[in-house]
Amino acid sequence: MSVSANRHERGRPIISRHAAIEPTSHAEIKLICGLNVPGAVSGGSAANFFVSFLRFVVNFTPPIGMKDERKTLEQREQMTDLERLRHSASHVLATAILKIWPEAQFAAGPPVENGFYYDVDLPHRISPDDFEKIEAEMKKEIKANHPFERIEVSRDEALQLGKKGRLAGLGERAEPSKFKLDIIENIPPDEKISLYRNGDFIDLCAGPHVMRTGNIGAFKLTTVASAYYKGDEKNPQLQRVYGTAFKTKKELDDYFAMLEEAKKRDHRKLGKELELFVLDDDVGPGLPMFLPRGAAIAEELEKLAKETEFAAGYQRVRTPDIARESLYKKSGHLPYYAESMFPPMELEDKLPSLSRPAGFQPAEEEGGQAARAPSQAGSLTSDRYYLRAMNCPHHHKLFAALPRSYRELPLRLAEYGTDYRYEKSGELFGLMRVRSLHMNDAHIYCTPEQFADEFNAVNEMYLKYFKLFGIEKYLMRFSTHDPARLGQKFVDEPELWRQTEEMTRNVLKNSGINYVEVPNEAAFYGPKIDVQVWSVIGREFTLATNQVDFAQPRRLELVYKDRDNTGKTPICIHRAPLGTHERFIGFLIEHYAGNFPLWLSPEQVRILTIGDDAKLIEYARSIVRELRAHQVRAEIDDSSDKINGKVQRAEQLKVHTMFVIGKRDLDADAVSVRVHGRGNLGAKPRSESIAEILQAIKERRP
RNA sequence: GCCGACGUAGCUCAGCUGGUAGAGCAGCGGUUUCGUAAACCGCAGGUCACGGGUUCGAAUCCCGUCGUCGGCUCCA
Numbered sequence: 001m002s003v004s005a006n007r008h009e010r011g012r013p014i015i016s017r018h019a020a021i022e023p024t025s026h027a028e029i030k031l032i033c034g035l036n037v038p039g040a041v042s043g044g045s046a047a048n049f050f051v052s053f054l055r056f057v058v059n060f061t062p063p064i065g066m067k068d069e070r071k072t073l074e075q076r077e078q079m080t081d082l083e084r085l086r087h088s089a090s091h092v093l094a095t096a097i098l099k100i101w102p103e104a105q106f107a108a109g110p111p112v113e114n115g116f117y118y119d120v121d122l123p124h125r126i127s128p129d130d131f132e133k134i135e136a137e138m139k140k141e142i143k144a145n146h147p148f149e150r151i152e153v154s155r156d157e158a159l160q161l162g163k164k165g166r167l168a169g170l171g172e173r174a175e176p177s178k179f180k181l182d183i184i185e186n187i188p189p190d191e192k193i194s195l196y197r198n199g200d201f202i203d204l205c206a207g208p209h210v211m212r213t214g215n216i217g218a219f220k221l222t223t224v225a226s227a228y229y230k231g232d233e234k235n236p237q238l239q240r241v242y243g244t245a246f247k248t249k250k251e252l253d254d255y256f257a258m259l260e261e262a263k264k265r266d267h268r269k270l271g272k273e274l275e276l277f278v279l280d281d282d283v284g285p286g287l288p289m290f291l292p293r294g295a296a297i298a299e300e301l302e303k304l305a306k307e308t309e310f311a312a313g314y315q316r317v318r319t320p321d322i323a324r325e326s327l328y329k330k331s332g333h334l335p336y337y338a339e340s341m342f343p344p345m346e347l348e349d350k351l352p353s354l355s356r357p358a359g360f361q362p363a364e365e366e367g368g369q370a371a372r373a374p375s376q377a378g379s380l381t382s383d384r385y386y387l388r389a390m391n392c393p394h395h396h397k398l399f400a401a402l403p404r405s406y407r408e409l410p411l412r413l414a415e416y417g418t419d420y421r422y423e424k425s426g427e428l429f430g431l432m433r434v435r436s437l438h439m440n441d442a443h444i445y446c447t448p449e450q451f452a453d454e455f456n457a458v459n460e461m462y463l464k465y466f467k468l469f470g471i472e473k474y475l476m477r478f479s480t481h482d483p484a485r486l487g488q489k490f491v492d493e494p495e496l497w498r499q500t501e502e503m504t505r506n507v508l509k510n511s512g513i514n515y516v517e518v519p520n521e522a523a524f525y526g527p528k529i530d531v532q533v534w535s536v537i538g539r540e541f542t543l544a545t546n547q548v549d550f551a552q553p554r555r556l557e558l559v560y561k562d563r564d565n566t567g568k569t570p571i572c573i574h575r576a577p578l579g580t581h582e583r584f585i586g587f588l589i590e591h592y593a594g595n596f597p598l599w600l601s602p603e604q605v606r607i608l609t610i611g612d613d614a615k616l617i618e619y620a621r622s623i624v625r626e627l628r629a630h631q632v633r634a635e636i637d638d639s640s641d642k643i644n645g646k647v648q649r650a651e652q653l654k655v656h657t658m659f660v661i662g663k664r665d666l667d668a669d670a671v672s673v674r675v676h677g678r679g680n681l682g683a684k685p686r687s688e689s690i691a692e693i694l695q696a697i698k699e700r701r702p
Numbered sequence: 703g704c705c706g707a708c709g710u711a712g713c714u715c716a717g718c719u720g721g722u723a724g725a726g727c728a729g730c731g732g733u734u735u736c737g738u739a740a741a742c743c744g745c746a747g748g749u750c751a752c753g754g755g756u757u758c759g760a761a762u763c764c765c766g767u768c769g770u771c772g773g774c775u776c777c778a
Contacts, residue, residue, distance in 0.1 A: 611736065
């Protein structure tokens with residue numbers, strides 16, 4: 001799978017306005033964390049959280065198409081009641097902060113998905129320890145029940161007030177309201193400027209607000225973080241105080257209860273409890289290791305992919321995890337992607353005076369980037385190797401390895417390739433964002449005529465998987481190019497762009513897939529589809545990508561002989577429906593809350609013996625032998641614990657099926673079946689129970 | 703990468719304003735022979751992330767490093 005270069009095209013990432021439409025490729029799957037918990041979930045205990053949540057997820061439409069413009073007044077008027085309340089809460093927050101630190105300077109204070117924040121510039125570092133104090137002031141302001149008063153002013157009046165420090169202040173101050181003045185500059189000349197006042201606090205604000213501060217029923221400050229003014233790292237860093245607010249105390253309590261419930265599903269927590277994977281400091285950050293129980297899941301996914309792909313006409317290949325620099329120079333990745341790759345290994349065996357110490361350190365003196373820059377040492381014979389960050393160049397080389405005829409196309413090369421990406425430390429996140437990954441990758445080389453069928457088949461595969469895993473909420477983001485930027489951001493092949501986009505669009509339309517079109521976010525080499533999914537606890541991320549590439553095959557001079565005996569360049573489709581093991585397993589853990597279906601379950605069957613009679617133990621062992629002979633992951637618990645203890649341990653590990661066997665079962669050649677989450681299902685003949693297990697696994701029953 | 707919080711036994715956590723480091727679970731050794739979510743007794747287990755500093759004395763205070771987590775989109 002290759003990489004969209006657009007993030008690096010202008011030297012810095014292109015960040016769109018909303019997380020839901022951030023340009024992503026599989027390569028740099030940007031994980032959007034935070035919980036998309038519905039603001040307006042009504043009542044209910046933690047128990048119905050997931051019901052509420054699912055309802056929310058189903059109804060949720062990502063705000064596609066939000067552009068770089070400011071919110072219009074019309075859009076503001078559409079703020080929900082809850083958003084108004086939270087917006088007002090942010091003003092109350094600012095009021096409270098000013099009562100304690102009158103010199104505070106405020107920037108923006110909007111409602112957000114799960115609450116509100118206000119960005120503040122203040123020499124004092126606000127810490128959670130300050131929250132109590134701030135909340136106390138907020139409560140006073142709410143109790144005072146001041147009205148939110150809208151005041152329209154001329155631009156000049158607004159500027160005068162800003163210069164006197166009166167905007168986002170309790171009174172006039174020595175320092176001007178610098179951020180507010182900057183904001184006024186950006187208000188279109190034809191737009192009215194308004195202030196909102198509650199008590200002594202006056203803020204530049206377009207509204208809308210609730211009627212009075214007393215309407216803010218319940219609130220709580222949650223966290224403090226830093227944020228750049230206007231999100232630009234060139235701007236000063238501000239302190240962002242987050243909080244949330246609801247109409248009633250009960251709703252607030254429910255919200256925190258939901259967060260607690262969500263935490264229980266967190267893949268990092270479950271991964272530890274269920275012994276699925278570990279991260280070890282000595283191995284390195286972002287380099288997860290799968291324990292046997294987690295590896296079992298990975299193996300099942302691989303088996304699924306191999307079977308599915310084999311049936312779909314893919315051929316498996318195997319390629320190394322490293323390659324010479326020259327490969328990435330030719331493929332065109334290096335300039336775009338070097339900073340996301342681990343620094344190269346330098347092989348300097350041919351050097352005469354090598355005095356490298358045993359603990360060889362790669363050159364990092366000049367900020368690490370030095371090591372990644374092309375070699376300047378002209379006189380030295382050195383060789384650089386990179387750990388690969390993507391598999392496509394290797395696969396392209398396999399395409400090129402043999403003379404290719406149109407008769408061989410489409411050629412579909414698949415590999416569970418291991419890649420290494422030097423993700424920035426702050427972006428690492430459990431299994432979801434890592435530095436070593438195993439990708440369900442394949443590259444399809446085809447002719448333009450074959451493209452639509454191939455692309456459609458890939459999408460069909462996605463849908464098949466979604467169905468299998470019960471993924472109901474997904475969105476395909478179809479990223480297209482901007483013709484005005486051909487030759488700059490996008491390769492200058494107008495006809496190929498037109499054709500592939502048209503073909504892709506038709507495939508999407510005809511298949512009834514849930515998709516949106518996002519202009520100007522294609523990869524430099526072709527249109528792409530990112531698949532976005534929502535885990536049940538509201539994490540949203542790009543799971544997979546499907547990209548059209550008509551540029552790399554040319555760069556690497558891939559050709560096939562066509563009917564007319566001329567050499568032609570194939571179109572390449574990069575696809576990874578199951579994404580990476582790391583991310584997909586992380587997703588599945590949260591999706592299933594660790595309660596995996598039988599076929600995926602790390603431990604499918606556990607035999608629990610009642611007592612340790614020798615005959616009973618031998619009976620248990622014979623069942624395990626039979627199951628294992630059929631490739632079932634079965635274990636036996638013949639410890640000296642009482643049966644209740646064995647049951648509890650198996651339940652806590654979320655073992656899918658338990659066979660409880662005692663003397664009664666031994667005598668009847670039966671097993672008592674207990675299924676995780678469903679309790680005791682009673683005794684059944686041994687052969688029948690085993691047959692059912694085998695059947696459920698074979699069908700990959702949910 | 704930047705800002706902030708955090709880092710105590712395998713796990714979950716306690717350890718006040720500096721004075722010999724604790725519990726439960728897991729592990730190990732016994733005893734127990736139990737029919738569906740924890741039988742009992744005992745033992746062992748920690749350079750309090752790492753490195754410096756302050757101090758008579760540091761898990762505790764200060765500095766640095768590493769790691770983890772939360773943010774770093776939605777503007778008045």
